[in-house]
Amino acid sequence: MSPTGVRPTGARPDGPRPIEVRTTDYHTAGEPFRIVSEGLPPLPGDTVAERRATLLGPGGSGTAPRPGALDELRRLLVREPRGHAGMYGGFVVPPDDDGAHLGVLFWHKDGYSTACGHGTMALGVWAVDSGLVTAPGDRDVQVRIDVPSGRVTATVHRAEGRTTGVTFRNVPARVSARKVPVTTSLGTVEADLAHAGACYASLPAHALGLTVDRASLPALTRAGREIRDALDGHPATRHPGDPLLSGVYGVILHEDLPDTPSGPHQRNVTVFADGQIDRSPCGSGTSARLALLAGEGRLGAGDVLTHESVAGTVFTGRTVAGAATEEGLVTEVTGTAHRTGEHRFVLGPEDALGTGFLL
Secondary structure (H helix, E strand, C coil): CCCCCEECCECCCCCCECEEEEEEEEEECCEEEEEECCCCCCCCCCCHHHHHHHHHCCCCECCECCCCHHHHHHHHHHCECCCCCCCCEEEEECCCCCCCCEEEEEECCCCEECCCHHHHHHHHHHHHHCCCCCCCCCCCEEEEEEECCEEEEEEEEEECCEEEEEEEECCCEEEEEEEEEEEECCEEEEEEEEECCCEEEEEEHHHHCCCCCHHHHHHHHHHHHHHHHHCCCCHHHCCCCCHHHCCEEEEEEEEEEEEECCEEEEEEEEEECCCEECCCCCHHHHHHHHHHHHHCCCCCCCCCEEEECCCCCEEEEEECCCCCECCEECEEEEECEEEEEEEEEEECCCCCCCCCECC
């Protein structure tokens, strides 16, 4: 077994062998990201997207993957008592080709996502911290990462020998629909849809009679789940090139704050997967917001979106001038990522809880 990897179950002369896995944990603007970089079982596929499809299995989905050894490991790391319902992480896998430094399969409590901006930021900082990518002097260094939705870049900013921030350049973001009627228990509202590595539905929280604050989180979570379910199968949620990128991944409930001298200022809570709350302002979700605000004429060339989370942490985002493609706008989101610890998790054969539970 690798000293930082996974030891699978098996037989040995003195009894069953426990599962052991070591992780390096980061947080990006408060949202956790648990990295497993060595010792993973091989997963068939020539690309990260193909490996994700293998992991989901026949008939599986991003929030209901088929059972398997790697998914058992995901459950071990995301469920209590070793994790929690808000945990997020990634399995580091080979990139699609030599143009990237690494690939990643993103996971959460329900399964596997197609994109993750905060995870991309954490992986960029981890790649520099771990020496996987050399950061010469105090210059910025780019870490190229293959994710299921395409190739993304984390530019790690350095000064005086330390990391000061990280900028995530996403796959192109595009608006797919505006003012889609959605019926909820709080009334009928209108949602905007945008694809930014994953599909996000976006609407002002006040349309539901809610505010974006911690006291409102239960109501915001219920609303987010209702909206996601109501939009299931809507044509605008479909990705034109890949069915596995289709479907609403996250619901962004936002509110306006006074503009800064640089541009719009908003607070949001992103409800993703099956009711999970993003503690950060949501990296890929910020890309979706940038596409929507640019389309509304509220974000021009050179403008910066200041995007707050419900926890009070901040990302800044902008569109990249002259980099638009037929697929959409190229966006960049900047924040910080910090290592929180290194862990050695063990599941012994006598532990009746197995891979754990979620409350």
